Every structure is written in structure tokens, then in C-alpha cells.
Amino acid sequence: xxxxxxxxxxxxxxxxxxxxxxxxxxxxxxxxxxxxxxxxxxxxxxxxxxxxxxxxxxxxxxxxxxxxxxxxxxxxxxxxxxxxxxxxxxxxxxxxxxxxxxxxxxxxxxxxxxxxxxxxxxxxxxxxxxxxxxxxxxxxxxxxxxxxxxxxxxxxxxxxxxxxxxxxxxxxxxxxxxxxxxxxxxxxxxxxxxxxxxxxxxxxxxxxxxxxxxxxxxxxxxxxxxxxxxxxxxxxxxxxxxxxxxxxxxxxxxxxxxxxxxxxxxxxxxxxxxxxxxxxxxxxxxxxxxxxxxxxxxxxxxxxxxxxxxxxxxxxxxxxxxxxxxxxxxxxxxxxxxxxxxxxxxxxxxxxxxxxxxxxxxxxxxxxxxxxxxxxxxxxxxxxxxx
Amino acid sequence: xxxxxxxxxxxxxxxxxxxxxxxxxxxxxxxxxxxxxxxxxxxxxxxxxxxxxxxxxxxxxxxxxxxxxxxxxxxxxxxxxxxxxxxxxxxxxxxxxxxxxxxxxxxxxxxxxxxxxxxxxxxxxxxxxxxxxxxxxxxxxxxxxxxxxxxxxxxxxxxxxxxxxxxxxxxxxxxxxxxxxxxxxxxxxxxxxxxxxxxxxxxxxxxxxxxxxxxxxxxxxxxxxxxxxxxxxxxxxxxxxxxxxxxxxxxxxxxxxxxxxxxxxxxxxxxxxxxxxxxxxxxxxxxxxxxxxxxxxxxxxxxxxxxxxxxxxxxxxxxxxxxxxxxxxxxxxxxxxxxxxxxxxxxxxxxxxxxxxxxxxxxxxxxxxxxxxxxxxxxxxxxxxxx
Numbered sequence: 138x139x140x141x142x143x144x145x146x147x148x149x150x151x152x153x154x155x156x157x158x159x160x161x162x163x164x165x166x167x168x169x170x171x172x173x174x175x176x177x178x179x180x181x182x183x184x185x186x187x188x189x190x191x192x193x194x195x196x197x198x199x200x201x202x203x204x205x206x207x208x209x210x211x212x213x214x215x216x217x218x219x220x221x222x223x224x225x226x227x228x229x230x231x232x233x234x235x236x237x238x239x240x241x242x243x244x245x246x247x248x249x250x251x252x253x254x255x256x257x258x259x260x261x262x263x264x265x266x267x268x269x270x271x272x273x274x275x276x277x278x279x280x281x282x283x284x285x286x287x288x289x290x291x292x293x294x295x296x297x298x299x300x301x302x303x304x305x306x307x308x309x310x311x312x313x314x315x316x317x318x319x320x321x322x323x324x325x326x327x328x329x330x331x332x333x334x335x336x337x338x339x340x341x342x343x344x345x346x347x348x349x350x351x352x353x354x355x356x357x358x359x360x361x362x363x364x365x366x367x368x369x370x371x372x373x374x375x376x377x378x379x380x381x382x383x384x385x386x387x388x389x390x391x392x393x394x395x396x397x398x399x400x401x402x403x404x405x406x407x408x409x410x411x412x413x414x415x416x417x418x419x420x421x422x423x424x425x426x427x428x429x430x431x432x433x434x435x436x437x438x439x440x441x442x443x444x445x446x447x448x449x450x451x452x453x454x455x456x457x458x459x460x461x462x463x464x465x466x467x468x469x470x471x472x473x474x475x476x477x478x479x480x481x482x483x484x485x486x487x488x489x490x491x492x493x494x495x496x497x498x499x500x501x502x503x504x505x506x507x508x509x510x511x512x513x514x515x516x517x518x519x520x521x522x523x524x
Numbered sequence: 525x526x527x528x529x530x531x532x533x534x535x536x537x538x539x540x541x542x543x544x545x546x547x548x549x550x551x552x553x554x555x556x557x558x559x560x561x562x563x564x565x566x567x568x569x570x571x572x573x574x575x576x577x578x579x580x581x582x583x584x585x586x587x588x589x590x591x592x593x594x595x596x597x598x599x600x601x602x603x604x605x606x607x608x609x610x611x612x613x614x615x616x617x618x619x620x621x622x623x624x625x626x627x628x629x630x631x632x633x634x635x636x637x638x639x640x641x642x643x644x645x646x647x648x649x650x651x652x653x654x655x656x657x658x659x660x661x662x663x664x665x666x667x668x669x670x671x672x673x674x675x676x677x678x679x680x681x682x683x684x685x686x687x688x689x690x691x692x693x694x695x696x697x698x699x700x701x702x703x704x705x706x707x708x709x710x711x712x713x714x715x716x717x718x719x720x721x722x723x724x725x726x727x728x729x730x731x732x733x734x735x736x737x738x739x740x741x742x743x744x745x746x747x748x749x750x751x752x753x754x755x756x757x758x759x760x761x762x763x764x765x766x767x768x769x770x771x772x773x774x775x776x777x778x779x780x781x782x783x784x785x786x787x788x789x790x791x792x793x794x795x796x797x798x799x800x801x802x803x804x805x806x807x808x809x810x811x812x813x814x815x816x817x818x819x820x821x822x823x824x825x826x827x828x829x830x831x832x833x834x835x836x837x838x839x840x841x842x843x844x845x846x847x848x849x850x851x852x853x854x855x856x857x858x859x860x861x862x863x864x865x866x867x868x869x870x871x872x873x874x875x876x877x878x879x880x881x882x883x884x885x886x887x888x889x890x891x892x893x894x895x896x897x898x899x900x901x902x903x904x905x906x907x908x909x910x911x
Binding site for chain 2: 155256284408462464
């Protein structure tokens with residue numbers, strides 16, 4: 138998986154477009170949230186859906202497997218192959234997927250499921266009885282109307298808790314403050330974090346009041362994980378995007394632009410001076426169609442533009458994309474720089490999860506050597522794909 | 525590549541989400557444009573960037589390799605491996621990619637390049653001399669201000685033509701009416717097609733007037749290919765999306781919704797009746813972030829919803845997506861249907877090129893058997909990935 142590069146190559150060598158991860162800000166991002174979780178007295182359970190890489194995950198906890206969150210069973214299986222044994226599958230369970238879940242449990246992996254309805258609790262309890270082993274399961278709690286889950290006061294909550302408990306499956310509660318991606322100030326993010334904690338703890342207390350033991354109280358999103366001031370009653374914190382960060386997170390003030398570890402190397406292939414356009418070979422296939430910053434105060438188009446060393450080019454933005462073409466334009470009165478055909482650039486993404494998903498893997502560089510016009514590629518790391 | 529399915533499986537079997545292609549409308553879409561091209565007296569050169577599949581391409585021309593257009597050298601190499609020898613690489617050439625181009629030429633593939641500047645013509649001419657074989661090249665012509673290319677009256681056009689001709693590389697002109705995706709009436713599409721033709725022919729005539737022979741006059745986009753009434757002076761027609769079609773093309777009236785051959789199978793994983801939401805396990809990872817219909821009169825969200833047989837469920841739309849979650853809602857006063865957890869559905873995409881790119885391949889069904897509640901999977905076909 139961790140493919141050492143034996144011939145010396147740099148970012149000037151592979152054909153474009155390709156994805157680059159700068160290990161320097163990535164290590165800093167990882168340490169920052171680990172220190173926060175330690176300070177808050179909770180277990181950090183990173184969501185590996187962003188990088189989907191065992192090599193990136195090895196940096197999360199000094200090379201040893203840590204608790205992780207996954208978004209697909211393909212990730213769970215790949216991480217189980219990599220020695221990870223404490224995995225939360227944080228998407229509501231579908232009965233069809235239970236055979237793969239049971240197969241992972243039989244391999245010794247504690248794979249935790251998520252659900253929010255009595256019908257799901259019933260089939261999980263039945264599957265546990267058939268398998269002869271309880272399927273550890275968390276109840277999804279809705280803290281902000283973002284997606285799935287039950288409100289703590291929902292009458293179905295103790296009913297589901299009882300169905301799971303009677304089958305030995307009740308493992309805890311889990312919530313995700315998905316609306317925190319739209320919390321545009323530090324104060325709103327603190328409030329979102331407090332609400333996320335309060336809601337999860339209230340749901341756990343409600344279950345406990347019904348005589349149902351709750352071991353895990355899991356919360357998290359990248360904005361709230363960085364804003365939480367008090368996680369009393371919470372046992373674990375989840376976040377995924379923070380490993381790479383992106384322009385959406387920078388727009389929310391959760392990180393700085395220089396903390397963004399993921400970029401895409403593209404090449405200039407043309408110019409339309411009459412329109413003020415520089416054309417590249419990096420379109421939406423390389424960047425994804427994600428335009429998360431369009432809803433923010435500063436729309437960053439399809440991404441900000443840096444030189445091959447990673448230095449931002451002031452005022453240059455990727456403002457349009459077709460499948461294999463990107464269009465760069467100048468804004469705020471900036472001059473369009475002279476970038477001949479063949480010039481390589483790095484585009485910083487709106488949404489790291491979506492941009493990373495367009496690539497098979499990452500070319501790893503160390504940005505502490507920014508004097509290099511073409512940084513050395515130290516490794517090529519693969520991604521987990523599919524479902 | 526064409527993996528026959530030996531155990532009988534249906535769309536009820538693979539874990540969701542996964543991509544499905546209905547071969548019945550696909551064959552009809554392919555025949556429709558082939559008949560048009562024949563009637564217009566031009567060679568059809570399908571763009572394989574949409575399906576990126578040798579198995580789909582085998583249907584384009586009765587199983588024998590036909591002229592094709594590609595968007596990446598990875599596609600060119602995969603199609604060369606599949607016996608295709610007449611390939612146009614329709615993205616402006618970057619000097620770094622020339623070694624792979626020359627390698628394909630040495631394998632006997634006529635790989636045509638595209639460019640729109642004297643600097644590119646100079647390095648292509650130099651590469652031809654070094655390789656000892658001309659690199660066949662077309663000059664990109666801009667017909668509608670969509671992206672790259674030269675206007676026919678641009679003084680650089682004969683200069684580039686001369687540079688290429690002197691190196692034996694000048695092969696023709698190529699234009700793409702990219703703005704036709706925003707031509708919302710049949711009349712606007714006819715005008716876009718006429719303009720595309722007129723511009724390409726004018727550029728060819730300008731080069732010929734300068735004593736430069738032009739063999740190929742290539743035009744095309746899915747909307748204009750279906751709207752063109754007269755292609756006098758044009759030698760070939762390109763289009764890609766038409767093989768699958770999608771909701772953007774249906775919104776333009778280029779196809780009907782029932783012509784859309786690509787969909788994504790998802791499973792219901794939850795309900796939020798208080799919000800009117802049905803949640804599925806198909807998010808933007810399965811559908812892409814493309815929201816092309818947002819700019820049309822009828823915004824189709826992330827896609828329309830059909831049952832597993834392919835029958836549309838009236839009024840049900842996928843209106844939101846996170847990485848592995850989709851949200852379905854009812855519109856136009858429609859009732860939210862009763863779809864229990866575990867129900868499988870098919871989502872029709874905004875943009876087939878982008879949705880297909882999220883998947884490793886296609887599960888092929890034959891929609892002529894729509895009475896089946898779970899159509900049989902007849903083949904699993906792979907996609908070409910990467911660059």
C-alpha cells in the first residue's frame with residue numbers, strides 16, 4: 138500500500154491531473170484535533186471517509202490502529218484487513234448489508250452499526266440471534282434536523298433501545314451536527330457543539346432512565362470538534378475532513394488556507410486573453426463538481442490556485458470546469474499572471490472529501506521544503522474505492 | 525472485460541449503491557444518432573468519455589472499432605488496447621503528454637491532437653521531427669465563447685496552420701458548441717448547430733485560402749448533433765452523452781426521460797416523516813455533486829426516482845445529498861410514497877458523464893422486461909479510470 142518511490146520524481150513528473158497531499162499541514166491538522174480530544178477527555182474516532190487511506194490513517198495514532206469511523210463497508214473491510222478492530226459504520230443500516238457485517242464480526246472486528254427505527258432494530262436483533270453474536274449498534278440521534286436520527290424526546294427512542302438491549306446489541310448513541318457546516322461564526326460553531334453534546338447526552342440519559350445501559354455517547358463534525366468547549370457526558374468525538382481540510386472549512390474559519398493538505402496538480406493548456414481566461418487540463422473529473430463555497434461569503438469557485446511549490450497565486454481562482462478543462466480567472470482587480478502552456482499549478486479544493494474521491498490515490502510531498510520549485514514525491518498512497 | 529454473470533442475479537442482489545445501464549434505451553439512443561449522421565452524410569465519431577467502456581463502445585458500430593473521441597490518454601490507451609486505431613484526443617495538448625502520444629502512434633494508432641496556439645504548434649512540430657513521424661493535429665476553433673479555441677478570423681489561425689502543415693501535422697479543424705447545453709429550445713439548438721457548422725467551415729476555408737489543406741472538419745455536442753439540419757462542409761460529427769442521456773438533456777428536450785439509460789440503485793435506510801424525507805444510502809459519492817438541472821426551468825434536484833424495474837415514481841425527487849446519504853422528497857403536491865427500509869430504488873442522474881465517473885462499472889439490464897420487479901443483471905461492464 139505504502140509504495141516507496143524508488144526513482145527520484147517530483148511534482149513535475151507524473152502526467153496531470155493528479156492529487157497531492159502535503160504531509161506537513163496534514164500532520165499539524167492531525168495533532169491539533171488529537172490534542173483537543175485529549176484536553177476534552179474524550180476518545181477521538183477519526184472518520185476515514187475523507188482520505189480512505191490506510192497510510193494516512195497510520196499517521197492518526199503513531200502507526201497503530203485506533204478507533205475509526207467509516208462511511209462504507211468497503212472501508213470497514215479494508216481497515217479490518219489493515220488491522221483495525223474498532224470500527225463504527227456511521228450510515229443507517231440496510232438489512233441487505235448484514236451478511237458482510239456478520240462476516241466482519243466473525244473476524245474479530247467490533248463493527249458498530251447505526252439505526253433510527255424500530256424496524257431496523259428488529260432486523261438487527263433477529264440477525265444477532267441468527268448469528269449467535271450480538272451486532273453492536275448505536276441509535277442515531279438528530280441534533281439539528283440535518284439528516285437522519287431521532288430527537289431525544291421521540292417515543293421510539295426507548296422502544297428501539299429496549300429492542301436492541303434485549304438482543305445484547307445496545308451500544309450507545311451517536312449524533313452528527315451536520316448543520317455546523319453552515320455555522321458561519323466561531324460563536325455559532327460553539328453553540329452547534331454545545332447543542333450536539335447536549336442532545337446526545339439527553340438521549341443517553343433518557344435511555345438510562347428507562348433502565349437501558351448506554352456505554353458510548355458519540356458526537357462530532359469537523360466544525361464542532363474544533364469548537365467544543367465542554368464534552369461532559371460524551372465518550373467519543375468524530376471528525377473526518379480535518380485531516381486534509383479545504384476551502385469550505387477555511388471559509389468557516391475552522392482552519393487557515395495554509396492548513397489545506399490536499400490539492401490537485403494541473404497543467405496550463407491554453408489562454409483566452411479576450412475573456413481573461415487561462416485554461417488547464419484539470420476539470421470537474423479532477424476536482425469534483427462540489428461548489429461548497431458558493432454558499433459562503435467568499436465564493437472560491439472550483440478552487441484557489443497555487444504554484445507547484447504550494448504558494449498561492451494572489452487573486453487567481455478556478456471559476457469554471459468541464460469534464461477535463463478548468464478555467465482560471467483573476468479577481469479583485471488582480472492581473473492575470475503570465476503562465477505559459479505547460480506550466481503546472483496546484484488547485485486547492487472546495488471539499489476535500491469530494492475531490493479526493495475523484496482520484497485513485499495521493500502523491501505525498503513535504504511542504505516544509507517550499508523552496509523547491511517542484512517538490513519531491515516521497516510516496517504514492519492508494520485510496521479505498523467502491524462500496 | 526465483458527464479464528458474463530454465471531449465477532443468476534438481479535438488481536435485488538448487489539449491495540447498494542451501484543450503477544445500472546439499461547441496454548434497451550441505450551441501443552435506441554445509439555441507433556438514433558447513427559441514423560442522423562448517415563442522413564447528414566458525415567462520419568460519426570462518438571466521444572467515449574461518458575461511458576468509458578469498451579463494452580458500450582462495441583455497440584456503437586456493430587462490434588467493430590469505429591472512429592472515437594477521447595478525453596484522456598488513459599482512454600486512448602485503453603481503446604488502443606481494444607483495437608481502436610482512429611482516435612481524437614479532444615483536449616488541448618500539453619507538451620508533457622507527448623511521449624505517450626508518440627508511443628500510441630508507434631503502435632499504429634492514428635491519435636489526433638488538438639491545440640489552439642503557435643507555441644503548441646511549435647512543440648508538436650518539433651516532437652514530430654524528433655519522432656520521425658508527424659503527429660496528426662487539429663486546430664481548435666471557438667464557435668461560441670464556451671472554452672478554448674480560435675475564432676476563424678484570428679490572425680494566429682493561418683500561422684498555426686502553416687507551422688503544422690510544414691511538419692506534416694495539419695489534419696483539420698475541430699469545434700464544440702459547448703454553449704448548446706444552455707440552448708433551451710429546439711430553435712436555439714438548431715441555431716447553435718448552424719453556428720457550429722458555419723464557424724468550423726469558415727475556419728477550414730480560411731486555412732484553405734492560405735494554401736493549407738484541411739481534411740477533417742469536425743463538429744459536435746449532444747444537443748447540436750441532434751439538431752443539425754445541414755452539415756455541408758463538415759466531415760465528422762462528435763457527441764458523447766447521447767449514449768446514456770440524462771436529466772439535463774431531457775430538460776433541453778434532446779431526449780425523453782424514458783431514453784435515460786443510466787441510473788443508480790440505492791436502498792431506503794430511514795424516514796423523517798416530520799420533514800417529508802425518505803433517506804437512502806445513495807449520496808453524492810454515488811450520484812456526483814453535479815446539479816446541472818439547477819440552471820433549467822425544472823430543477824430535478826440530484827435526480828428523479830424510479831422503482832427497481834425502472835418505472836418513475838411520480839413526484840419523488842432526490843433533493844439533497846451528503847457523502848453516503850440521499851434525501852428524497854415529494855413535490856407538486858404528490859404524496860410521499862410508503863417505501864419501507866430496505867426498498868431499492870433507481871435514481872436517474874442530472875449528468876450521466878459525472879454520475880458514471882463515480883462508479884467502477886455498470887450492471888447491465890434489458891428494460892424491455894419491465895414487468896420484472898427486479899430485472900436480471902445480464903453483464904457487469906468495467907469503466908476506464910484515471911488519466
